[in-house]
Amino acid sequence: MKISLVTYFASLLFLTFFSYAFIDPNLSYLNVLYSGFHLEYREYSSIVYLFILTALFTSCFLIINNKNQFKSPVKKIILLTIIVLFFSYPAMLSYDIFNYITTAKIAFFYNENPYLIYPIEFTGDSLLEFTRATNKTALYGPFWILLTAIPFVAGMGNFILTLFSFKAFIVLFYVGTVFLINKLDKRAVLFFALNPLVVIETLVSSHNDIVMMFFALLAFYLIKTKKTFSIFSLLGSILIKFATLFLIPVYILSFLNKIEGKKIYFFAAASMFFVFLLSPFREELYPWYAIWFIPFTAFLYKNKLLQNLILVFSFGLMLRYIPYMATGNYFGDTPVFRTVLTILPVVIFMAYAFYKKQFKIFK
């Protein structure tokens, strides 16, 4: 058990250090730390990333599946995870954080409507040097844009401070989500809080999906006690990234006491998994979209197979970064490799689970 914990934290530390190998060459604010390693040594970068992922998922798998022997306080592990990953470079795997900052700047610095004005229209703005999708208007809901005023103002016009203010802001929602899960069911905490996909996509890449899920969980948490707050919380969640719109049927059923207990989480997880599967029709199956259903599957701990399958699937989703990391190309064979890498771990795990069951029967 100790080895698993040591491996887990060593991998996190290494990941934080390694994330700085991915600094964008145009990010002048971090010029001092730029090495160009991820561009010069693409294959090595991919191998190191694979190594970190494997170590993280294996240790997490062992910790979650042996939590009865677990002596270390969960709070300390979560706190240490946050501290280590807070200092990582956020644009290692995705550039979304730059997009959040740019959209906030359009709204709260230039006082323009980010749903109408493209970032590219602010010719000469230094953020355009490294922000992606500058030819698109705001991609997220109005509540998210409103919320980003907090980290943007906290950044006081300094880019590095703004970058880490956004990271800290996302960390708060991760802590809030863990807190809510703990309030709803203590035994669900570890599965969510230590899942490497959740941890990397939230504490490293700072995706706003955790904010959306925090408000969705808050809505379910308050559903019996503070109904008005609960409704507004679900509305807030929907107005962050719209995906939780698919929770409305489960929410209504729960509101009317038609479903109770674990059934709520099962149907919520199923609904969010359904919208997750629909995402390729809109754009692409991004790994961080798994944050939409993982919080609900955390409560389904009685189904060990399902939880392990989610963990293996999370691993597969995180492997999706490798083809681009290794080739620098989004096209050609990359989409095929991505799909294969996502599905392969799941197929192997299912085959293993099936044969293990068969073997037990013969025994």
Add this chain to the structure above:
Amino acid sequence: MARYLLISLFVFFIFANSNGLVFAESSYVLPYPSFMPGNKLYIISEIKDKLSKYFYFGDFGKFKYNLSQADKYLVEAKTLFEYKQYLLGYKSLQKSNEYFTNIKSNLVNAKNSGKNIEDKEKNLTEASFKHVEVLEKMKEDVPETFEWIPEKASPTTLYLKKQIEDAIEIRH
């Protein structure tokens, strides 16, 4: 000397036989005509436009709004003049002029607040070219004046050509 005279005459005849002066056509694209006055849905599109004004906040936002409205009402005026609906066309062109006049102040405000307006100025120049191009064609087809005789009121003379000339002046 006779040779130079001959060349001059040749050049003169070439231009004289062409369809008047040749202008470089602007690549700026004007919108399709939307609902026209008289259509039941026209009032709805007017309300929608009035409400969307609040969505277009900020200097660049207002720039886009005013330019799109100036475009829309210019196309509306052109269509109405073609159908000899001079009173309605007159009103539409008046609106287009008002919106077009607002654009410049939007750009000044944007510049004063530190925004780079180079692209917007370029955009406005292209739009102005296109507007002038349309207005010049309109001027050829409308009468000098039009007498509007409302019911139970004294008639009013609308100076159509003068209005178009003013519109061209605003856009220069």
